[in-house]
Amino acid sequence: MEKTRVFLKANKDSFESYGYFDDHDIYYEVIEQKITSDNSIEACKALIEGVCKTILTQMDARNPKTRRRFLDHDLKAVDSTFQKMKGKTGEDFQPLFKSAVTVLSAHVATLEKEIILDVGNAFCKSLGRLRNTRGDISHGQTSPKIVKSSIELEKIVVSLTDVIVIFLLEALSIADFDSPHEEYSFADLVNEAFLLKDSEQLEDIDEEEQLLRDFNDDLDWSNPLPGKARYSLALFNQYPEDYEVQFRDYCDQLQNENAEAKPESTT
Template identity: 50%
Template sequence: MQKTKSFLKLNVSSFERYLNFEDHRVYYYAIEEKITPDNCIETCKALIEGIAKTILGQLDLKSAEVRSRFSNHELIALESTMSKMLGNGEDFQVLYRQAILVLAAFHHSCEEELMQALGKDFFKFFAKLRNRRGDISHGREAPKPEKSSKNLAEMIVQITDIIAFHMLEVLSLIDFEKDKAENEDFTIAESFFVKEPEQLETISESERNVRDFNDFLDEQYPYEGKIRFSMALYQQYKDDYKIQFKEFMDGKEILTDSDE
């Protein structure tokens, strides 16, 4: 796993927001120790799965801007995967496929078609092999009736290293926190559009909060003319608008806590 480990070491600053993947060090240790070929193969699967979950964990599907990056079909699949991640887990191949979808949606360098094609058959074989021969996940009688060779394990390690490296390289180019800041501006801009009642029923919670804040401002400061006070404040003094919005939300949280 030298390619992946070297990349992480040389790009520490790019991964500070992802905790430098310190919790994944146990995977690299287990792979390099090669306690048994099947243990090594099983750990390769766990590493890719862990990276995929980390990528998906950065996604805010409540954001209108984020949702706009995906088709309706993709959103339904992503929401299902995210839900399963919080419950009984999601299939390994699905986690990988969805993680590649997310990387491609946020950065052109992902090469989605290649990565999906590469992962489709490789990880299908990977999962079957792990289920048949894995030392850890399912437990095995002694002696094991079927064992993998060292050469097979080494080949899988090399392929895993290439895939993990590419996933991490693309992830290092994406700043989800910056994207969230841009999402806030997108949501605020959306909040000034007049929408039909049925449209308002489907808006995100974030947009609903901004609309409530706009109504609060407009009631507090009636503004003569065609433009609303809230819109004028945002267009001319964006920082002041955001500071007051934060204070508004903090006040709502205090009221909610006192009601409880």
């Protein structure tokens, strides 16, 4: 992995906010020590996985401006990866790699997404399978171990890992990610709240979007328009200032109701 090490050293300033990727040094050490071929192969998989997760954590998946960068099917796949990263089941390796490349391609204009996916998807799928069946550490092995990878196979895996990791890091070093969530405009948040989302996506929305969705439902229930557009959407499109005023009043009312419902503390 000498090429990757040289690249990181030469571009150190670009990775200051990522801790210079010092935490990944353990992977390089395992790969270079070659305690066993399968141990080295397993570290290659972990290295790519770690870089991909780092890339994904740079993206604010709830930012409307960010979401508009993606095609619908790509956005759905990226959302699914984020949900699995936050859950208990864990994410699949190849979809994780694909989502990381998709995120980079949305923020790096010169990235050749199709080329890296054509090469990387097949490699990551095979690498994940190889690690699952032969990895020495992750899942444990019987003794004596029945099937072991050859040193020649290990060399191929390390070489391809070196190329893929450098590609990801180079793109990450120039990626222009969007502003953080607190800088969203109110209109962006409202538009996001009108989007149709499935149950898994709705579990991941923030508090303000949930408030907007509840407010919209309350407006629609109070002002039914059978066979026509939603009242809340029509109000926002035609009179956005009135919509915002009513939303703020709605929030104030909820706050007052919660304060009244809260039991007084006793001493």
